[in-house]
Structure formats: structure tokens, C-alpha cells
Amino acid sequence: MNLDLLTIEEARGLVQSREVSATALTEAHLARIAEKDGEIGAFLTVTREPALAKAAAIDRLAEKGDPLPPLAGVPVALKDVLMTRGVRTTAGSKFLDHFVAPYDATAVSRLEAAGAISLGKLNCDEFAMGSSNENSAFKPVRNPRDTTRVPGGSSGGAAAAVAAGFAVATLGSDTGGSIRQPAAFCGVVGMLPTYGRVSRYGLIAFASSLDHVGPLTRTVKDAALLLEVIAGRDAQDSTSADVPVAAYSAECGRDVKGLRIGIPREYFAEGLDAEIRAAIERKLDALRGLGCEIVSVSLPHTEYAIPVYYIVATAEASANLARFDGVRYTSRAEHAKTLAEMYRLSRSEGFGAEVKRRILLGTYVLSAGYYDAYYRKAQQVRTLLTRDFQNVFTNVDAVITPVTPTAAFKLGEKTGDPMEMYLSDIYTVTANLVGVPGISLPCGTNKEGLPLGIQILGKHFDEATVLRLAHAVEQVK
Amino acid sequence: MATAANDVSTKYEAVIGLEVHVQLLTKTKIFCGCPNHFGSEPNSNVCPVCLGMPGALPVLNQQAVEFAVKASQALNLVVNETSIFARKNYFYPDLPKGYQISQFDKPLAERGWIEVTTAEGALKRIGITRLHMEEDAGKSMHEGFADSDAKTYVDLNRTGTPLAEIVSEPEISTPDEAWQYLTKLREIMLYTEVSDCNMEEGSLRCDANVSLRPRGQKALGTKVEVKNLNSFRFVKQALEYEIERQAEALGEGGTIQQETRLYNPGEGRTYTMRTKERAHDYRYFPEPDLLPLIVTAERQAAIRATLPELPEAKRARLIAEYGLSAGDAATLTATRERADLFETEAKLAKSPKRLANIVLSELQGRLKAAEIELEDSPVTLAGARLAADLVEEGKISSKILKELFDHAFEQKLDFPAIYEKEKPQQITDSAEIEKMIDEVIAASPKQVEQYKAGKTTMIGFFVGQIMKASKGKANPAVVNEILVKKLSE
Numbered sequence: 001m002n003l004d005l006l007t008i009e010e011a012r013g014l015v016q017s018r019e020v021s022a023t024a025l026t027e028a029h030l031a032r033i034a035e036k037d038g039e040i041g042a043f044l045t046v047t048r049e050p051a052l053a054k055a056a057a058i059d060r061l062a063e064k065g066d067p068l069p070p071l072a073g074v075p076v077a078l079k080d081v082l083m084t085r086g087v088r089t090t091a092g093s094k095f096l097d098h099f100v101a102p103y104d105a106t107a108v109s110r111l112e113a114a115g116a117i118s119l120g121k122l123n124c125d126e127f128a129m130g131s132s133n134e135n136s137a138f139k140p141v142r143n144p145r146d147t148t149r150v151p152g153g154s155s156g157g158a159a160a161a162v163a164a165g166f167a168v169a170t171l172g173s174d175t176g177g178s179i180r181q182p183a184a185f186c187g188v189v190g191m192l193p194t195y196g197r198v199s200r201y202g203l204i205a206f207a208s209s210l211d212h213v214g215p216l217t218r219t220v221k222d223a224a225l226l227l228e229v230i231a232g233r234d235a236q237d238s239t240s241a242d243v244p245v246a247a248y249s250a251e252c253g254r255d256v257k258g259l260r261i262g263i264p265r266e267y268f269a270e271g272l273d274a275e276i277r278a279a280i281e282r283k284l285d286a287l288r289g290l291g292c293e294i295v296s297v298s299l300p301h302t303e304y305a306i307p308v309y310y311i312v313a314t315a316e317a318s319a320n321l322a323r324f325d326g327v328r329y330t331s332r333a334e335h336a337k338t339l340a341e342m343y344r345l346s347r348s349e350g351f352g353a354e355v356k357r358r359i360l361l362g363t364y365v366l367s368a369g370y371y372d373a374y375y376r377k378a379q380q381v382r383t384l385l386t387r388d389f390q391n392v393f394t395n396v397d398a399v400i401t402p403v404t405p406t407a408a409f410k411l412g413e414k415t416g417d418p419m420e421m422y423l424s425d426i427y428t429v430t431a432n433l434v435g436v437p438g439i440s441l442p443c444g445t446n447k448e449g450l451p452l453g454i455q456i457l458g459k460h461f462d463e464a465t466v467l468r469l470a471h472a473v474e475q476v477k
Numbered sequence: 478m479a480t481a482a483n484d485v486s487t488k489y490e491a492v493i494g495l496e497v498h499v500q501l502l503t504k505t506k507i508f509c510g511c512p513n514h515f516g517s518e519p520n521s522n523v524c525p526v527c528l529g530m531p532g533a534l535p536v537l538n539q540q541a542v543e544f545a546v547k548a549s550q551a552l553n554l555v556v557n558e559t560s561i562f563a564r565k566n567y568f569y570p571d572l573p574k575g576y577q578i579s580q581f582d583k584p585l586a587e588r589g590w591i592e593v594t595t596a597e598g599a600l601k602r603i604g605i606t607r608l609h610m611e612e613d614a615g616k617s618m619h620e621g622f623a624d625s626d627a628k629t630y631v632d633l634n635r636t637g638t639p640l641a642e643i644v645s646e647p648e649i650s651t652p653d654e655a656w657q658y659l660t661k662l663r664e665i666m667l668y669t670e671v672s673d674c675n676m677e678e679g680s681l682r683c684d685a686n687v688s689l690r691p692r693g694q695k696a697l698g699t700k701v702e703v704k705n706l707n708s709f710r711f712v713k714q715a716l717e718y719e720i721e722r723q724a725e726a727l728g729e730g731g732t733i734q735q736e737t738r739l740y741n742p743g744e745g746r747t748y749t750m751r752t753k754e755r756a757h758d759y760r761y762f763p764e765p766d767l768l769p770l771i772v773t774a775e776r777q778a779a780i781r782a783t784l785p786e787l788p789e790a791k792r793a794r795l796i797a798e799y800g801l802s803a804g805d806a807a808t809l810t811a812t813r814e815r816a817d818l819f820e821t822e823a824k825l826a827k828s829p830k831r832l833a834n835i836v837l838s839e840l841q842g843r844l845k846a847a848e849i850e851l852e853d854s855p856v857t858l859a860g861a862r863l864a865a866d867l868v869e870e871g872k873i874s875s876k877i878l879k880e881l882f883d884h885a886f887e888q889k890l891d892f893p894a895i896y897e898k899e900k901p902q903q904i905t906d907s908a909e910i911e912k913m914i915d916e917v918i919a920a921s922p923k924q925v926e927q928y929k930a931g932k933t934t935m936i937g938f939f940v941g942q943i944m945k946a947s948k949g950k951a952n953p954a955v956v957n958e959i960l961v962k963k964l965s966e
Binding site: 329 | 531535574576758760765
């Protein structure tokens with residue numbers, strides 16, 4: 001039996017029926033990682049021993065014949081910005097090369113409690129800052145669909161691991177598209193839950209008001225199953241919402257007839273790859289066939305999203321990354337003679353170029369004399385972006401857009417031009433600024449055989465409709 | 478200092494503002510569940526949140542909100558229904574996140590006041606600009622270790638202790654007004670039980686800003702911030718020094734440099750700590766990890782309902798109800814515990830006024846001499862009440878009272894016990910007393926004449942003589958009764 005590309009339901013079913021033991025399933029995935037990850041670079045740390053110990057525990061439960069928890073025996077892996085107790089946690093940074101987390105992120109402990117087996121920690125852009133995974137301080141990740149190309153970022157390892165068959169599902173983080181863009185590049189499903197839906201406790205912060213934890217999976221239903229486990233109020237995150245969590249997996253397969261879907265003009269303008277446009281239009285035609293109503297809508301402030309994003313995100317990052325200062329758990333520069341020098345040297349040595357660029361930008365926009373022109377203005381425009389969505393959602397149930405302007409690009413293609421790199425997030429950043437849920441799922445391939453993505457955005461806390469519609473999009477040919 | 482103090486005050490007017498940090502006495506820290514406790518082993522009351530671990534998030538302690546609102550209300554501040562936490566960014570080893578969670582442009586409460594008495598005896602309200610909530614930093618320990626010449630140690634137990642920062646308007650004009658402002662502020666914090674205000678442990682800390690301007694001038698002079706003010710006395714002394722120093726500099730045609738100075742209490746002088754050529758840019762922005770703090774009108778009312786009677790009100794009431802002098806009322810209300818103890822006994826006492834007198838004269842005097850607090854006194858307020866009642870009923874004279882108090886303090890016994898033990902064998906036998914009275918009257922013909930001529934206050938002389946003769950043991954009531962009868966014959 002090929003155990004490489006199982007869904008959550010398949011994996012759990014095999015373990016529950018004892019057709020395949022959790023131990024065998026784990027061993028198979030570990031073997032595949034050992035064999036193939038040298039080429040891909042998805043993992044920064046493989047936690048073989050704890051994974052096998054956990055698998056053995058699940059097998060003992062299965063032997064008793066008790067009903068197993070929802071993710072029992074499912075091999076997963078975690079983006080290395082999630083804190084994992086007793087396990088090295090680097091955020092893709094040299095600064096944290098030897099850092100062992102003292103506690104588990106809430107999403108991680110919920111996955112663990114649901115019986116999932118974590119195989120290790122996944123490569124990513126340093127502190128989740130990047131769109132190609134080339135900003136990892138350790139090594140780039142290669143796209144399993146074409147190893148000359150990037151997997152996207154910053155959750156490049158998380159997308160690649162699912163695409164390469166290293167794990168059934170992974171957890172990533174998305175601050176401006178970091179789950180959805182790599183999902184599109186690697187041909188997998190990536191979900192951005194509503195801001196506040198999944199606890200951020202234990203997610204190493206990049207930009208607190210934009211950061212989301214979410215799943216990367218092979219199918220929409222898997223995303224729903226994973227979301228059911230990790231979603232819900234957490235007393236340790238003040239911004240986590242006390243909104244009931246629906247049975248998302250039950251939404252998959254429900255009729256989509258009568259749903260009104262908005263197509264924002266601004267997302268289909270200049271710069272969009274013709275093959276992506278065509279692939280999305282084919283899906284829209286199919287949805288019409290299922291009884292969906294497709295209407296053209298406008299999100300007029302879209303053009304400001306990228307500048308607003310790079311002000312808000314960097315401002316928050318400049319404070320969030322201040323704790324990496326060489327005093328406590330990070331590496332400290334040797335030979336510093338004064339306190340100021342210790343900070344300067346430690347941070348100069350510890351952070352990579354992109355992280356420094358963003359800290360500088362964020363420090364600048366918050367500085368006396370510039371705050372009003374940049375940070376305050378950006379927050380005002382953010383409010384306008386939110387209103388754009390509120391207006392559109394009075395008329396439609398969901399919005400469909402591209403995920404990326406192009407398919408996966410080549411390694412090194414955009415590293416020389418940060419602005420070019422930032423623009424690859426043009427269709428994804430707005431959802432983070434507004435806080436609405438979204439999903440990126442495969443939408444066919446281009447003529448080079450590279451995966452293309454389609455994005456569905458929904459109303460705040462209406463993951464149910466997003467998943468229901470995504471499932472329909474996934475199923476239509 | 479060459480400049481005489483009165484020269485200073487005729488030429489210049491001091492403008493003083495105070496920033497006070499008060500640690501709130503909550504059970505746990507402001508953003509995590511760690512114990513808020515002074516004096517534990519270094520770095521023992523810590524967790525991922527207060528250590529600033531990656532991924533850790535703050536959750537606001539509602540008891541801290543309650544205490545801060547209570548303090549605000551007691552200081553006559555208006556509590557904002559919505560206030561915003563903000564990040565104050567700066568690097569320091571005892572600040573684990575690299576920013577302090579504080580409040581900036583939308584503080585918890587604004588526009589309050591504390592009343593002081595000016596040198597001329599007039600009442601004056603010192604405005605309070607704001608009270609905001611924030612977290613305390615840890616402690617850097619630069620001394621006390623074998624390798625302190627090369628290393629600084631950091632204790633993060635204090636990190637995340639809830640603080641209320643209380644900022645006054647620059648409306649304080651003299652070091653004495655500053656002292657009064659602080660004394661009243663502390664008294665109010667103690668009454669509301671939101672802080673223990675222990676300056677030695679750092680639960681109340683004060684910085685002062687002071688500038689001088691020529692009398693009549695409106696524009697403010699260049700201000701100097703003075704730190705390391707570890708007692709209210711030091712605040713007063715440092716301000717006195719600083720005003721003289723600035724006056725002298727200005728008087729000689731010099732200028733004042735904007736700077737931070739440290740007070741050295743041993744020398745009674747201030748020294749430059751750092752000049753502010755480079756103003757700090759803290760790059761405040763709203764804390765995205767916390768929601769805006771909403772304190773609804775209903776919640777404010779519920780908290781207000783738990784406010785105790787505040788010191789000013791209590792003093793006014795004690796003066797009115799028990800006929801105390803303002804000074805006596807002030808002494809008896811110095812702390813809420815003392816005031817409560819006094820009131821409990823005053824309600825039971827035959828004469829509250831006499832109880833107050835005994836507490837202030839017999840008890841306080843001996844406590845002061847023995848350098849012990851009322852809480853550790855051998856004679857309790859209940860004991861003092863028995864003493865007051867005995868005097869009031871004429872069962873003991875004031876001479877005996879003093880003796881009994883001396884015995885109580887020597888033997889470390891409360892008044893009822895010492896009274897039982899040393900109870901004077903009072904002479905109540907009227908025949909015996911009559912005999913003593915006769916002897917005194919016979920020996921004092923002049924005084925008898927004066928009394929009969931209408932000078933009835935002479936009665937005190939006779940009572941005194943009889944007490945002397947009886948070694949204080951004659952029952953004063955019986956003495957009075959017989960004496961009046963005899964003298965009227």
C-alpha cells in the first residue's frame with residue numbers, strides 16, 4: 001500500500017481499523033523524509049523518537065478497541081514558528097539556532113491532544129518574513145513539483161511537506177499570505193482562519209494583528225478536520241474570539257446552490273497571469289453550473305493594501321522582534337564591550353537581511369514625526385479596506401480571487417528585488433488586514449505543469465461557507 | 478549655598494510636578510498568573526509570559542483593573558470607559574520583551590486632584606493629569622556578586638508587577654506641598670488597600686520634575702528631573718536643594734540644563750545622571766495583543782461602591798462626631814487600620830474625646846519613646862478604652878493612669894491586665910476622706926477665703942492637695958462631693 005499521499009480520514013481509518021499501525025505509518029513517513037528531504041529541505045528538525053513514542057501510545061489505544069481521537073495516528077509537521085515544548089524551535093533564524101521551546105503553542109497542544117503525531121519542525125522564511133522561503137537562515141526549500149522553483153513562503157516547508165508526502169497535514173502561519181501562497185505554488189490546500197479563530201499563543205509573532213495559524217492539507221475536508229481541532233477560544237490569547245466552532249467537515253459536500261459569489265474587478269486587472277485567469281474562469285463556470293450566482297463586485301481600496309501591509313506589519317515586527325536581543329535565550333555576540341554594543345552586534349549577527357530591512361522600516365514608521373504620516377495613516381486605510389469587504393459582504397456570501405499573480409517562480413529569480421517579491425502577495429495581504437477567513441486550493445496546472453491556485457474569502461467567522469464552497473470548487477472538474 | 482531661602486522665594490517661583498509609580502497589591506501579575514510577591518528567590522516567580530518568551534501573549538488581570546479604577550476614583554479622577562494599552566519600546570536587560578506594555582494617549586483615568594495646605598494656610602488643589610496602568614520591569618543587579626565588576630545579574634520576579642503611574646500637573650509650588658501631596662496620595666492608596674506603598678521595597682516610587690521661573694513670569698523655566706527619591710523626606714530635601722541650586726545658577730546669570738539628576742541622600746545633593754541631548758523616542762503604538770480596555774459605567778459604579786471612607790472624609794467626621802481637634806483627628810487617621818481601631822473603641826467608650834486624649838498623650842508618647850508601632854503596642858486600643866472609662870468614671874486619677882501605663886509598658890501587659898494586677902486600693906471610705914479634707918481646709922485658710930469669695934476654680938487646688946495627701950488613692954468623685962459640701966458650709 002502507498003502511504004505517501006493519504007488524507008486525514010484515510011490515515012486515521014487505517015490506524016483505527018488496525019490495518020496499518022500508527023507506528024508503521026510514522027515509520028513510513030520518517031523513511032520518506034530521510035529519503036527525499038535532502039533534496040527538498042522542508043524539515044529543520046525531525047523528531048523521530050517522540051514521534052515513535054506517540055505512535056506506540058496511539059497503537060496501544062487502538063489495540064484496546066477504544067474510539068480514537070479525531071487525528072489519531074495522523075502524521076503532521078509544524079512550521080518552525082510554533083513553540084514546541086522540549087523541541088528546538090528556530091523560526092528559521094540563526095538567532096534561535098539552539099533555542100529549545102519551554103512550552104507548546106495552543107494549536108500544537110490541541111493537535112497533540114487530538115492524537116496527531118508530529119514528525120518535526122518545518123523550514124520557513126526567517127521569522128515568517130518572505131514569499132519564497134529563500135530567507136530561511138538554514139537552507140532554501142525547493143518546490144516538490146519542480147525543484148528548480150521556490151515553494152513560496154513563508155510556510156514553504158509546510159506546503160512542500162504536504163506536497164512531497166512527508167506529512168498528511170501541516171500547520172503554518174499566515175501574516176500576509178504565508179499559508180495560501182505556498183499552498184498555491186505547491187498544489188495543496190492552505191487555510192487562513194478568521195483572525196481570532198485560532199489561538200496565536202505560542203506562535204512566534206511577526207505582526208500580531210495580522211498573524212494567523214492555519215492548516216495546510218491535501219484536501220479541503222482535511223483542512224476542515226484540522227481546523228475543527230485547533231479552532232476556538234483560548235484564554236491565553238486575548239484576541240482569540242469566543243465564537244462557536246462549527247462542524248466544518250460536515251460542510252464539505254453540502255449543496256452550494258444559491259450561493260452568491262463576488263468577483264472583485266480589482267483582483268483581475270493588469271499583472272495577472274493569463275493561465276491563472278483562465279483556470280479560475282473555468283471553475284466559475286462550473287460553479288454557475290452548480291447553481292451559484294457569480295457577480296462582479298468592487299473592493300476599491302485594494303491598490304493600497306500592499307503599502308498599508310508593509311507599514312503595519314513592519315511596525316509590529318519591529319517591536320515583536322525586540323526580545324531577540326542577546327540577553328536571554330538568543331545567541332549573544334562575543335567581545336561586546338558595552339551594553340549598546342552587545343545589542344548591536346548580537347542583532348547584527350543574529351538577523352538576516354530581510355528581517356533587518358523590515359525592523360528598520362517598522363522602526364522608521366513608528367518614529368516621532370513619522371508616526372502620523374505612516375502608521376496612523378495606514379491604520380485609517382486599513383479601516384477603509386475593512387469597509388470595502390463589509391460592503392461587498394452585504395451582497396455576496398463569498399469572494400473568489402487569484403492567490404498569486406503567477407505560478408511558482410525560480411529560485412533566485414526575485415531575491416534581488418524586494419519590491420518585486422512583496423508584490424507576489426498582492427492578492428493575499430488584504431485578508432490579513434481585514435481579518436476575514438480565506439482558503440487557497442488547487443485550480444489545475446499551467447502548460448509547464450505547475451500548480452495554480454484559487455482563493456475564496458468569506459465573512460468574519462464564516463469558515464463554514466468558505467469550506468463548503470471550496471469543497472465544491474475542489475470536486476468540480 | 479550662598480543664596481538665602483527667602484531670597485529665592487521672593488525672586489523665583491518653583492514649578493514642581495511629581496510622577497508616582499504605585500505597585501498594585503494584586504495576587505498575580507498584570508499579564509500572567511505568576512505570584513505578585515516581593516522577596517522570593519530570584520527568577521522564581523516567572524513564566525513564558527513575563528519572561529517575554531517568543532509566542533507568549535499577555536492576558537489582562539481584572540483585579541489589577543479593579544485596583545487601578547479604585548485608586549483613580551479615590552484620587553477624584555475620571556475613569557475612561559475605553560482605554561488603550563500601548564507598547565513603549567526601549568532596550569534594557571531587565572525588560573524581556575524589549576517593550577513595556579503601558580498606556581499612552583488613552584490612559585485609564587484623567588483629571589483628578591489632591592488637596593494640600595499652602596504655607597499661607599489656604600487649601601489648594603493639586604491637579605492629577607492622569608493615572609495609567611502598566612507593567613513593572615525586572616531588576617538589574619549591578620552589585621553584590623563576586624563577579625559584579627564584570628557582570629550584571631537580572632532578576633525578573635518583578636517583571637509584570639502591576640503598576641499605576643500617577644502624574645501630577647506642574648502645580649506644586651513648594652517642597653512642603655510636594656511632601657503633603659505624596660503623604661495624602663500614599664494615605665489614599667493605603668485606605669483603598671490597592672498598594673502597601675512600601676518605599677523600601679519599591680512599591681511606591683517617585684520622580685520629581687522641578688523648574689524655576691521669575692515670579693510673575695508665565696513661561697516655564699527649563700526643568701530638571703530628579704530621581705532616586707527613596708522617601709518623602711528625601712523628595713522634600715532634594716527639591717529644597719534643587720530649588721536653591723537652580724536659583725543660584727539663574728541668579729548668577731546662568732542657565733539650567735535640561736537633564737536627569739540623582740539625589741544623594743548622604744550628601745543632601747543632586748548630581749547629573751544623564752543630559753537629554755538625545756530625547757528618547759519610545760515609538761509608542763497600540764498593543765495589538767490586547768483588546769481596548771472597557772470599563773463600563775456599571776462596572777465603575779460597582780467598584781465605587783467598594784470604596785472605603787477616605788481619609789479626608791473620615792477626619793471631618795471624627796472631628797464632628799467626637800469633638801476631636803484637627804490635629805488629633807489627623808494622628809488617629811494616619812492609617813485606615815488605626816482609624817478603624819479607634820472608631821471601634823470610640824463607639825464603646827464613655828467619652829470618645831477622653832479616649833482620644835489618652836491614645837494621643839499616654840499611648841503615642843510611650844510608643845514613640847519605645848520606637849514601636851501601635852500594632853505592636855502592649856496596650857491595645859481596647860485597653861486604652863478601659864483606661865479612659867475608668868478615668869471618666871472617676872475610678873482612677875490621671876496620676877494613677879500614668880503609673881498604670883508605665884507598668885503596662887514595663888511588664889508588656891495590656892491595660893486591663895495591669896489594672897487587675899496593680900489596681901490601686903482606692904479610698905472610698907467617706908469618713909477617711911472627710912478627715913483628709915478637714916485637714917487640708919484647716920491648713921489653707923487663704924484659699925478657703927478665696928473660694929468663698931467666688932473663685933470656685935480653687936476647687937482644683939483642694940482636690941490636688943487631697944490627692945497628694947492620699948497618694949492619689951482617694952476616690953475623686955467622693956472627694957469632690959464632700960469637698961463641695963464642706964466648702965459651702
